[in-house]
Amino acid sequence: MEILQHPLFLPVVLTLAIVGIFPLVSGYIVLVERKVLADIQVRLGPMRVGPQGLLQPLADALKLLIKEDLIPAAADKTIFWIAPCISTFTALTAFSVLPFSPILRVVDVNVGLLIVSAMSAVGILGIILGGWSSNSHYPLLGALRGAAQLVSYEVALALALLSGVMMAGTLSMVGIVKAQLERGVWFAFDNFGLMLVPFMVYLISAIAETNRAPFDLPEAESELVAGFHTEYSGFRFALYFLAEYTNIFVVASVAVTLFWGGWLRPFPNVAWLDWPLSAGVPFLVLAGSGFASIFLLKRQPSAAQRYILLVVILGLIFLGSLFLIPVVTRAASAPFWFFFKVGVFIYGMIWFRGTFPRFRYDQLMSIGWKYMIPIGMGAILVNAVVGMLKGH
Amino acid sequence: MLDTIFFYLFALLTLLGAVLTITRRSAVHSAISLIVSLVGVAGLFLLQRAEFLFAVQIVLYIGGIMLLFLFVIMLVNLDRAERERQFSKAWWLALACVVGVGAEIAYFLTKGPAAFQFPPGAASPGVASAAAGGNVERLADALFSEYLLPFEMASLLLLVAVVGSVILAKKRI
Numbered sequence: 001m002e003i004l005q006h007p008l009f010l011p012v013v014l015t016l017a018i019v020g021i022f023p024l025v026s027g028y029i030v031l032v033e034r035k036v037l038a039d040i041q042v043r044l045g046p047m048r049v050g051p052q053g054l055l056q057p058l059a060d061a062l063k064l065l066i067k068e069d070l071i072p073a074a075a076d077k078t079i080f081w082i083a084p085c086i087s088t089f090t091a092l093t094a095f096s097v098l099p100f101s102p103i104l105r106v107v108d109v110n111v112g113l114l115i116v117s118a119m120s121a122v123g124i125l126g127i128i129l130g131g132w133s134s135n136s137h138y139p140l141l142g143a144l145r146g147a148a149q150l151v152s153y154e155v156a157l158a159l160a161l162l163s164g165v166m167m168a169g170t171l172s173m174v175g176i177v178k179a180q181l182e183r184g185v186w187f188a189f190d191n192f193g194l195m196l197v198p199f200m201v202y203l204i205s206a207i208a209e210t211n212r213a214p215f216d217l218p219e220a221e222s223e224l225v226a227g228f229h230t231e232y233s234g235f236r237f238a239l240y241f242l243a244e245y246t247n248i249f250v251v252a253s254v255a256v257t258l259f260w261g262g263w264l265r266p267f268p269n270v271a272w273l274d275w276p277l278s279a280g281v282p283f284l285v286l287a288g289s290g291f292a293s294i295f296l297l298k299r300q301p302s303a304a305q306r307y308i309l310l311v312v313i314l315g316l317i318f319l320g321s322l323f324l325i326p327v328v329t330r331a332a333s334a335p336f337w338f339f340f341k342v343g344v345f346i347y348g349m350i351w352f353r354g355t356f357p358r359f360r361y362d363q364l365m366s367i368g369w370k371y372m373i374p375i376g377m378g379a380i381l382v383n384a385v386v387g388m389l390k391g392h
Numbered sequence: 393m394l395d396t397i398f399f400y401l402f403a404l405l406t407l408l409g410a411v412l413t414i415t416r417r418s419a420v421h422s423a424i425s426l427i428v429s430l431v432g433v434a435g436l437f438l439l440q441r442a443e444f445l446f447a448v449q450i451v452l453y454i455g456g457i458m459l460l461f462l463f464v465i466m467l468v469n470l471d472r473a474e475r476e477r478q479f480s481k482a483w484w485l486a487l488a489c490v491v492g493v494g495a496e497i498a499y500f501l502t503k504g505p506a507a508f509q510f511p512p513g514a515a516s517p518g519v520a521s522a523a524a525g526g527n528v529e530r531l532a533d534a535l536f537s538e539y540l541l542p543f544e545m546a547s548l549l550l551l552v553a554v555v556g557s558v559i560l561a562k563k564r565i
Contacts, residue, residue, distance in 0.1 A: 076418075076420075079420070079421075079424070109443065110443060110527070110528060111443040111444060111446070111447045111527075111528060114443075114444070114447035114448070114451065115447060117447075117451055117455075118447050118450035118451045118454075118455065120455075121450065121451050121454060121455020121456070121459075122450060122454055122455060124455060124459055125427070125454070125458075125459065125462075128459065128462055128463070128466070129420075129424070129462075132420060132462075132466050140466065143466070144463065144466060144467070147459055147462070147463050148463070151456065151459060151460070154455065154456075171528055
């Protein structure tokens with residue numbers, strides 16, 4: 001039991017868990033993305049591997065691992081090798097400062113938010129070096145586009161973050177959530193709703209930062225084949241893919257921590273809502289999705305798939321019922337709300353991808369420099385004045 | 393103990409990166425070596441408990457300046473530059489600089505801590521920052537009270553640079 005008391009025990013275990021589990025999670029984010037996009041486009045999406053395509057990520061991962069690993073003959077081999085590592089390393093490092101709950105975190109440093117933005121800044125190197133070292137036209141164009149886009153939107157992103165930091169008065173991720181608990185309101189709705197402006201700036205810049213549609217010019221399929229990772233295959237490509245989805249998770253987590261109250265449930269200061277929101281909603285979400293999947297059992301083509309789906313349904317119902325036990329509720333409702341909000345944010349990003357057409361390059365630049373940055377600066381000014389008048 | 397190991401690690405990173413920056417032929421390799429060197433400096437900042445400088449070093453130098461360096465290097469054709477003689481003829485100037493800095497370092501090494509003069513009230517940095525609640529807050533206090541005028545002057549300088557670069561780049565505004 002002594003080892004459990006060691007101050008490094010939880011951080012080390014959590015780090016191993018994140019590095020071990022996140023590739024799987026990102027695989028399932030991909031599956032959710034494909035399914036939601038398919039639904040928006042009135043298709044079925046992946047259906048073959050496992051019940052309703054539920055095991056597709058595992059098959060994809062296996063395929064990527066055993067695929068032939070090609071390196072172009074004219075490539076700069078060392079940089080070609082190291083570029084995807086930079087992307088993955090920085091993306092996973094940003095996880096270390098995210099607080100999933102008051103105790104469930106790797107580390108709480110007093111420059112937490114700066115670490116996240118530093119890591120996303122270094123992550124750009126992975127893109128630009130990967131594109132350059134391939135020694136090929138499409139990757140180089142994709143890398144140049146990516147670098148220009150990321151540098152432009154980084155400024156707007158930082159300005160949006162600054163508004164939130166100003167409200168919190170600290171850069172520590174845990175401190176930011178605690179400040180929201182003290183004020184009893186998520187920062188997105190603070191200052192008479194004026195904080196919604198920096199939140200929208202953050203949302204738009206974050207989508208641009210993660211190279212997602214409608215800002216996916218660095219990897220626009222119809223123009224650049226696959227952008228900066230055109231020449232990558234097999235495991236290296238998987239690393240880029242992992243980095244991309246990790247970044248999506250990280251920007252969603254930062255948005256949740258800074259604007260949506262982190263691990264706090266909605267209305268954190270209303271006492272009588274405690275049980276319905278800490279235990280009721282998790283139960284409804286998890287067990288409800290389990291119950292709702294029961295009618296899918298009849299549609300499965302084979303007995304094996306029916307069996308797997310049954311296990312998944314029972315698992316969901318079991319997880320949901322766990323939340324009705326008071327001990328579990330106290331411990332697990334904070335991470336539940338954190339991941340639930342991150343899920344909502346990621347769903348929104350997928351939704352945007354399914355509904356907005358891609359911007360032209362000049363539109364992208366004018367949105368970044370002529371709209372996002374001035375609006376972000378104005379939001380800082382207005383929120384500073386209003387926040388001071390409110391007497392914080 | 394751990395601090396010492398990390399100090400030598402980061403110092404090695406800094407020096408190795410610096411040496412590679414001037415010896416590599418490919419401009420992109422040089423830029424990457426410079427990035428490695430800057431990462432080493434960032435690590436040294438962190439060892440001195442200057443967390444804010446650490447983060448800003450990475451965000452600004454690596455994420456901003458070096459990225460634009462790489463951007464420009466990739467846009468221009470450097471084949472000709474790669475074939476040229478690498479070391480400039482002003483080596484005697486460089487040698488003089490090296491001798492000067494070497495003499496300075498040797499002086500400090502022989503004299504030890506007595507070579508530095510601290511103001512009488514200065515406590516050890518770790519204690520002070522813990523008392524005042526962190527590096528970022530202390531830096532902000534210093535910048536916006538004691539050094540407000542130089543700080544604003546610097547921002548004015550940056551504004552002039554931005555306006556100037558726009559005018560240079562765009563003939564008709």
